[in-house]
Amino acid sequence: MANKPREASKPKVAIFDFTGCEGCELSQLNFEDQLLDILAQVDIVEWREAMDDRADEYDIAFVEGALSTPDCIKRIHDIRRRSKVLVALGSCAVDGGVNAIKNLHPIEEVRQIVYGEDQYLFPTLPALPLSAVVKVDHNVRGCPMTQIEFLKVFTALVMGKKPIEPDQAVCVECKLNENECVYAKGMICLGPVTRAGCNSQCTNFGQYCIGCRGLVSEPNLQGMAETLASHGLAMDEAWKRLQLYNAYRLQGVRA
Amino acid sequence: MSRDLNLQNLDISVKHLTRVEGHGNIVVDMKNGVLKKAQLDIVEAPRYFEALLKGRSFHEAAIITSRICGICSLGHQLTSLKATEQALGLPVSEQTILLRKLLVHGATLQSNILHAYFLAAPDFLKVKSVIPLVGTHPEVVLRALRMKKLANDIGDVVGGRAVHPITCVPGGFTQVPTAAALRELRRRLVEVMVPDFLATVETLKALAGAIPRFERPTEYISLRADDEYALYDGDICSTDTGRVPDCEYRRMTNEFVVPHSTSKHCKANRTSYMVGALARWNNNYDKLCPEARQAAATLGLEPGCTNPYFNTVAQVVEAGHCALDAVAIIDRLLADGLKDELPNQEPTQYGTGIGATEVPRGILYHEYTYDRQARIVKANCIIPTGQNLANIDDDMKKLVPEVVADKSKEEITSWLEMLVRAYDPCISCSVHMLEVEFEE
Numbered sequence A: 001m002a003n004k005p006r007e008a009s010k011p012k013v014a015i016f017d018f019t020g021c022e023g024c025e026l027s028q029l030n031f032e033d034q035l036l037d038i039l040a041q042v043d044i045v046e047w048r049e050a051m052d053d054r055a056d057e058y059d060i061a062f063v064e065g066a067l068s069t070p071d072c073i074k075r076i077h078d079i080r081r082r083s084k085v086l087v088a089l090g091s092c093a094v095d096g097g098v099n100a101i102k103n104l105h106p107i108e109e110v111r112q113i114v115y116g117e118d119q120y121l122f123p124t125l126p127a128l129p130l131s132a133v134v135k136v137d138h139n140v141r142g143c144p145m146t147q148i149e150f151l152k153v154f155t156a157l158v159m160g161k162k163p164i165e166p167d168q169a170v171c172v173e174c175k176l177n178e179n180e181c182v183y184a185k186g187m188i189c190l191g192p193v194t195r196a197g198c199n200s201q202c203t204n205f206g207q208y209c210i211g212c213r214g215l216v217s218e219p220n221l222q223g224m225a226e227t228l229a230s231h232g233l234a235m236d237e238a239w240k241r242l243q244l245y246n247a248y249r250l251q252g253v254r255a
Numbered sequence B: 001m002s003r004d005l006n007l008q009n010l011d012i013s014v015k016h017l018t019r020v021e022g023h024g025n026i027v028v029d030m031k032n033g034v035l036k037k038a039q040l041d042i043v044e045a046p047r048y049f050e051a052l053l054k055g056r057s058f059h060e061a062a063i064i065t066s067r068i069c070g071i072c073s074l075g076h077q078l079t080s081l082k083a084t085e086q087a088l089g090l091p092v093s094e095q096t097i098l099l100r101k102l103l104v105h106g107a108t109l110q111s112n113i114l115h116a117y118f119l120a121a122p123d124f125l126k127v128k129s130v131i132p133l134v135g136t137h138p139e140v141v142l143r144a145l146r147m148k149k150l151a152n153d154i155g156d157v158v159g160g161r162a163v164h165p166i167t168c169v170p171g172g173f174t175q176v177p178t179a180a181a182l183r184e185l186r187r188r189l190v191e192v193m194v195p196d197f198l199a200t201v202e203t204l205k206a207l208a209g210a211i212p213r214f215e216r217p218t219e220y221i222s223l224r225a226d227d228e229y230a231l232y233d234g235d236i237c238s239t240d241t242g243r244v245p246d247c248e249y250r251r252m253t254n255e256f257v258v259p260h261s262t263s264k265h266c267k268a269n270r271t272s273y274m275v276g277a278l279a280r281w282n283n284n285y286d287k288l289c290p291e292a293r294q295a296a297a298t299l300g301l302e303p304g305c306t307n308p309y310f311n312t313v314a315q316v317v318e319a320g321h322c323a324l325d326a327v328a329i330i331d332r333l334l335a336d337g338l339k340d341e342l343p344n345q346e347p348t349q350y351g352t353g354i355g356a357t358e359v360p361r362g363i364l365y366h367e368y369t370y371d372r373q374a375r376i377v378k379a380n381c382i383i384p385t386g387q388n389l390a391n392i393d394d395d396m397k398k399l400v401p402e403v404v405a406d407k408s409k410e411e412i413t414s415w416l417e418m419l420v421r422a423y424d425p426c427i428s429c430s431v432h433m434l435e436v437e438f439e440e
Helices: A023-029 A035-041 A070-081 A090-095 A097-104 A107-121 A147-158 A170-176 A221-230 A235-246 B049-053 B058-066 B073-088 B094-124 B131-136 B138-159 B179-210 B277-287 B290-299 B308-336 B384-403 B409-422
Strands: A012-017 A043-047 A058-064 A083-089 A138-140 B010-014 B024-031 B034-042 B219-224 B235-238 B242-244 B352-359 B362-370 B376-382
Touching: A012 A023, A012 A070, A023 A058, A023 A090, A023 A147, A035 B131, A035 B138, A058 A070, A058 A090, A070 A083, A083 A090, A083 A147, A090 A097, A090 A138, A090 A235, A097 A235, A097 B049, A138 A147, A221 A235, A235 B058, B010 B409, B024 B384, B024 B409, B034 B384, B049 B058, B049 B376, B058 B073, B058 B362, B058 B376, B073 B094, B073 B352, B073 B362, B094 B138, B094 B179, B094 B308, B094 B352, B094 B409, B131 B138, B138 B179, B179 B290, B179 B308, B219 B277, B219 B352, B219 B362, B277 B290, B277 B308, B290 B308, B308 B409, B362 B384, B384 B409
Parallel strands: A012 A043, A012 A058, A058 A083, A083 A138
Antiparallel strands: B010 B024, B024 B034, B219 B235, B235 B242, B352 B362, B362 B376
């Protein structure tokens, strides 16, 4: 990205957070090499984690976190109304993320477990991805969001182009990186059904794919079950691990 | 003392305080000179994290708890791993401990630098964020970015990724860094980080006049170890009552629910206590390296400091210690020779384990109980920001009446915002620190 500021008025960008760990926003502050270039291309008009300023309208809104309280729903409608383009940032915003695991249990039970007799103080809803409530224009996936993907989406939007969303499995990138197959090491791995775009970061470092980027659009769960079985691994445990990031999407589905 | 009659009534409401991690509101209500209310409301959406752990495999505990907070992800991982390893009887190698300590230094450095430069410094310079400083103080912003980048690179090299690290698993590491990568980190620490740290001390010294003068002695709690400045491990140490082993953490936290916060509050020997860099300084200043102690002297940070605004100063002092001790750790790893070890993941028992670690914002506790399939049946996480909330409320209740006479509403609001920011609160973290007992 060039250092020179754009001639025309720069796009107004805002960053918002809902239910999540703010690790995706932190990853934006972690673009140490590119941060000043990014700031030269856009006007960041609102970002509560880093600034005091507030604004009324945005060309691009980046939104992190899942929706899990009545107040969240009100706020996301308001943000959508004021945003030309809305980008979901990270697995909580795209898929509900780990927050959605609580949807697997009856909501009253979850509130009782955590807050006991004081549960009435704090209203909650099932955790929802942004797309369950408002129109989402683009996704940056991952937990935390994949930085290279964020830069690609950001660059495309600033240049007025449509970002391309990968839809192949992590296995494709893992093979290109010439890693030993995780199944061959006797570990469960979610690479076969998980959406690529992270350059198989976890398996490059000897860890299994935890599925944080969500499922590909047509996951071959049956094929994964067969591959697991051929390595003597249990689909039950794999299913449990899939729910870590896909609890919302897999509601009502059973492999 | 003459009183501004206009300020007999004071009504401050700061919704969604900026430049902190997570969502909190400052509320002050004063009527006819009587303070009715001064508190930090925690309005972060509850995430029910402990409920997410139920029935999960020991492989997943650290992956899940790391997602409690992006900023403290490494701290949650390591604390979680220590609890799991104790519960399941998984001793780790000396090399693993050294690599983890190196990661802790990287994470502490990055978090302290992020807070001092990006979140706190704009207050000292009376601007609304770090962004205007890019134009007015470019060399300072570039230095901050350089320091943050190197700190994060420690996380990348050893952990595979600085936010939600990849390689840290129960029993060790999935992959150890190469000697060449560690040598390069060492070179940059010595040639870049140490000079940048010294420059940071000079910058902060020039701004020190902007730090509010306010004293409120409280109880300070942190880890303490005999042989080092305790971050990865140690006993629980209180300035009021001394040292106890980490298994006594419940006696030192005593959580309780308050209606104005989705995060529970804590207390030990008083109505509140403080954790974090200032508590570590007050308990462990004698264990800091000479360069860090020199920085403290330059910045006017003294043992027994009771000004909470000095937490930011203590963070900067600590950053110097982390940088220099990281060099010492790398030297030891290289002298011993890096071994390509597999993590120790064969449980030898199934029971309860406790992990206590100093993360940037203070002492963090995780406790898990596992069943015979190495799945979690019971979990408890107590987070530093939750422990500080009662202390912040107590500070506000003393501060407001002290300053109301000679300050405008805007100035008081600014001091209150700076007070909360000085604690570097991590609100996402603090709303899932509630204990869960799973009924089977």
